[in-house]
Amino acid sequence: MQEVDFLGILDEIGYVLLCRRYSLKEYAVYRGQFILWLAVAIIGVFFTYASISIIYGISSGIPGWNYYQMLALSATSTMFLGFVEIFVSLNMVTSQLLNGLYDFYFTMPYSKLGIILARSGNINTSIGSILGGILMFAYAIMHLNIAISSLFGYLILFAFGFFGFLIFYPMLGVALYYAVKSRDIGWAVNNVLRSASTYPLGIYGFSGQLLFSLLLPIGFAYYYPTEVLLHSSPYVFLFSIVGSVVIGLVSYRLFNVLIKKYTGAGG
Amino acid sequence: MVLRNGHAYLGYFITTLKNALSYRLGYALVVLSKLGTSLVMVFVWTAIYAASGAHEIGGYTVVSMYAYFFLFSLISSMDMIISPKIQNDVDSGNVITYLVKPISYPLQLFSEGLAELLLTFLMFVLPGVIIIGSVVPLNISWSSLALLSIEMFVFIALAALIDFLIGFLAFYTTRIWGVINIMSFLIIFLSGGIMPLGLFPSGISKALMLLPFQMMGYTQVETLLGLLNVSAIMQNIAVGAAWTFALFIIALAMWTMTKKHITFAGG
Numbered sequence: 001m002q003e004v005d006f007l008g009i010l011d012e013i014g015y016v017l018l019c020r021r022y023s024l025k026e027y028a029v030y031r032g033q034f035i036l037w038l039a040v041a042i043i044g045v046f047f048t049y050a051s052i053s054i055i056y057g058i059s060s061g062i063p064g065w066n067y068y069q070m071l072a073l074s075a076t077s078t079m080f081l082g083f084v085e086i087f088v089s090l091n092m093v094t095s096q097l098l099n100g101l102y103d104f105y106f107t108m109p110y111s112k113l114g115i116i117l118a119r120s121g122n123i124n125t126s127i128g129s130i131l132g133g134i135l136m137f138a139y140a141i142m143h144l145n146i147a148i149s150s151l152f153g154y155l156i157l158f159a160f161g162f163f164g165f166l167i168f169y170p171m172l173g174v175a176l177y178y179a180v181k182s183r184d185i186g187w188a189v190n191n192v193l194r195s196a197s198t199y200p201l202g203i204y205g206f207s208g209q210l211l212f213s214l215l216l217p218i219g220f221a222y223y224y225p226t227e228v229l230l231h232s233s234p235y236v237f238l239f240s241i242v243g244s245v246v247i248g249l250v251s252y253r254l255f256n257v258l259i260k261k262y263t264g265a266g267g
Numbered sequence: 268m269v270l271r272n273g274h275a276y277l278g279y280f281i282t283t284l285k286n287a288l289s290y291r292l293g294y295a296l297v298v299l300s301k302l303g304t305s306l307v308m309v310f311v312w313t314a315i316y317a318a319s320g321a322h323e324i325g326g327y328t329v330v331s332m333y334a335y336f337f338l339f340s341l342i343s344s345m346d347m348i349i350s351p352k353i354q355n356d357v358d359s360g361n362v363i364t365y366l367v368k369p370i371s372y373p374l375q376l377f378s379e380g381l382a383e384l385l386l387t388f389l390m391f392v393l394p395g396v397i398i399i400g401s402v403v404p405l406n407i408s409w410s411s412l413a414l415l416s417i418e419m420f421v422f423i424a425l426a427a428l429i430d431f432l433i434g435f436l437a438f439y440t441t442r443i444w445g446v447i448n449i450m451s452f453l454i455i456f457l458s459g460g461i462m463p464l465g466l467f468p469s470g471i472s473k474a475l476m477l478l479p480f481q482m483m484g485y486t487q488v489e490t491l492l493g494l495l496n497v498s499a500i501m502q503n504i505a506v507g508a509a510w511t512f513a514l515f516i517i518a519l520a521m522w523t524m525t526k527k528h529i530t531f532a533g534g
Contacts, residue, residue: 039445191304
């Protein structure tokens, strides 16, 4: 059985956190840009809120979801993507692989996954998304009767989904790089995923639910945690934890297989 | 000078067209990403119509709502990429090499933008509209096509002028990615990209019709679907034309001011 190098893992985590901390500090130094990007993300969150409000103003809305439940769901998606993008953005992974920007970093004595997580974040809009998402979430749950245990279960699933996606996103980025050699592919897929994750999985039908739970498992990031928050289902809780762990493990295996084939942007 | 160097702009147009043809995939991904986002909206509205049991919501049948989002994503793809180019030119200092030439820098960018726009129109928008037209009955007549041509002309002019105004800011602040993103969010939302403007609360909807953004997708799609009468279309065109004139004057003044403001290291 392969031995787990805990010290090595701690060293990697330290390196990733140090790089992201430095990026955050660097980002915050340019105050004008910082405020502008904060505004960009918060405007995006406001438009999501406005769209949901208009939908519920002119119709009975999405079946099975009341107005505040929908706000909580969309806020979860916004916060989740904000947290993930601090470490890894699909757009950054595909464009940096294409431009050869990792070639230098891959010579460092860290794992390639660690290097991608340390160097592929998109801090610009992530802070605003997290803040805007928290505001919208707080507003929504003030109007919902949420038990503390459900909120606790939600936070646990959110954390599991987050760690699963920290491995899934780099793997998806590398897979997209091989599939379509274009710097726009990461941006395009991210746009569609971001848009799809604003609404409940139920609207996509059974095949859509399978797609967003197995192939592009964004459901574990926002949908199942919100389900547990609103309906306290122990089965969904268990399924979501197992799902997130499986996503993490399978993605890690696939990532290692795919990245071994990377020979640098030069060929 | 502009007329005397007309062949130079034609040269930029042809060169950009040839370059763009080599990077067709990038353009296709932009359109596909927009179509993917529209597909999400189709699922959302399918669920809403099914839940409400209504045949029409805000004057839209479920089929016209589907057509609205797909047509919007195609037509809104026809914007120019001017401000990012200005930012890159200013940031790299390459702008000086363009400014010393006996041609107008904004007109050169406009010629390049037109070439990219023509490619998007011929390769994606026209075939897309024909495919949608074969499934959903569109309001195609000589008069509607004439109105649509005027609307597209106003759209292209407005999109270019707004992009120029944002781009000129780069001469003062260098980095304008934040402003570009804020503007693209505003344009998507206020031009009806997330929701048809007619579905907004009455007062807000009337106010939005007085802004230039209604001519950046909404009016064109409504004309194609036959949901606006001729007098409403003419009114929207008049508002768009007035904005085009006003923005042209502002852009001209800003460019004159910007040229005086430009200083470069070494001279």
